[in-house]
Amino acid sequence: MRTQVIKPRIKEILSKELPPELVDLLPKRWVKIGDVLLLPLRKELEPYKYKIAEVYAQVIGAKAVLRKGHIKGETRKPDYEILYGSDTITVHIENGIKYKLDVAKIMFSPANVKERVRMAKVAKPHELVVDMFAGIGHLSLPIAVYGKAKVIAIEKDPYTFKFLVENIQLNKVEDRMMAYNMDNRDFPGENIADRILMGYVVRTHEFIPKALSIAKDEAIIHYHNTVPEKLMPKEPFETFLKIAKEHGYEAEKLNELKIKRYAPGVWHVVVDVRVYKK
Ligand SMILES: C[S@@+](CC[C@H](N)C(=O)[O-])C[C@H]1O[C@@H](n2cnc3c(N)ncnc32)[C@H](O)[C@@H]1O
Incomplete structure (x- = not known):
């Protein structure tokens, strides 16, 4: 579920959009649940968050991107911000089991x-x-x-x-x-x-x-x-x-x-x- 190496293609595209000092702050890790991406994003990248999400979605292949936040409260709901796409319901397959969920609203x-x-x-x-x-x-x-x-x-x-x-x-x-x-x-x-x-x-x-x-x-x-x-x-x-x-x-x-x-x-x-x- 985790990828540790930022794809060179992501850096290449975003180098044209972001100031050079911000390119090094791009997330190097993310989580893909089904075809929805959870991206941890530093606050310095806030002004570019939608563009960044769009590029990660296109290069990695995801229909929606959420900014990783916290899981809170009695029913353990995530408070993720939607940065790209709108359909956050997906089927994640793990160990041969199909897990259908709304990644924006249910923790996984x-x-x-x-x-x-x-x-x-x-x-x-x-x-x-x-x-x-x-x-x-x-x-x-x-x-x-x-x-x-x-x-x-x-x-x-x-x-x-x-x-x-x-x-x-x-x-x-x-x-x-x-x-x-x-x-x-x-x-x-x-x-x-x-x-x-x-x-x-x-x-x-x-x-x-x-x-x-x-x-x-x-x-x-x-x-x-x-x-x-x-x-x-x-x-x-x-x-x-x-x-x-x-x-x-x-x-x-x-x-x-x-x-x-x-x-x-x-x-x-x-x-x-x-x-x-x-
Ligand atoms: C943190 S999730 C964990 C899901 C799964 N057990 C796991 O460990 O991956 C906890 C789930 O328990 C549910 N829950 C919390 N309190 C409950 C209660 N008193 N009775 C039934 N379900 C409850 C929440 O809505 C949430 O879907």
Whole structure:
């Protein structure tokens, strides 16, 4: 998804449009999701941003270019500025999975690719998996497609949910993957899941009690959260264990992976936890 070398053709064209000192500031990295480009642009390039976007789109081959910004709020929405084109809906193919999304409005982090790929191998066909923060099926489509497990995918945001439903059809897993457009705290299923995905950050610990009520007496939880480096490796498992014990569960850490640097001194981490009812 990442390209590290600026194409000589881009420099060649833009050298004719930009003052020489700005040519060196042109982005050397970008992300392409389907045929939409995410371009990080320094503020010195602001007066030329539309021209720059047009040239990158034409040389790299993209129908729209967005200026990379931040992902914010409860539903983790990006605040990207559209610099070129208008149609930001695309189908991104990764690991053989088709992800349809609106790149301007739904997050799709290139840094999470390893985790999306890892999910293809974790589940078995007899399992029932509940994805509490499904998004467009980022993590649960690989489970349904490759693991052949049954999946319940819960997504709160109606616009994101629309793509989740489309992706279930695009990937032909309607027979085993079902989507609910609701806040996972209102999900009625109890004691049903062999495996739970908690692909969320910052406040994931608030959802542990709900995850435990959805889990069978013994289950695996893929627990994501953001953790200050100075609290690692004790956290985030220590908090998980404390909350699990308060709710009558034991918890065993099976595995822990760093997904990406989330902010200076803060990591997005995933811990695979086996929980047992005491
Ligand atoms: C950051 S995205 C992550 C998607 C995917 N789990 C991943 O890790 O790549 C989190 C998704 O959870 C949804 N979400 C946030 N709070 C929720 C809740 N209480 N119930 C259901 N969905 C929720 C958001 O709308 C968003 O689509």
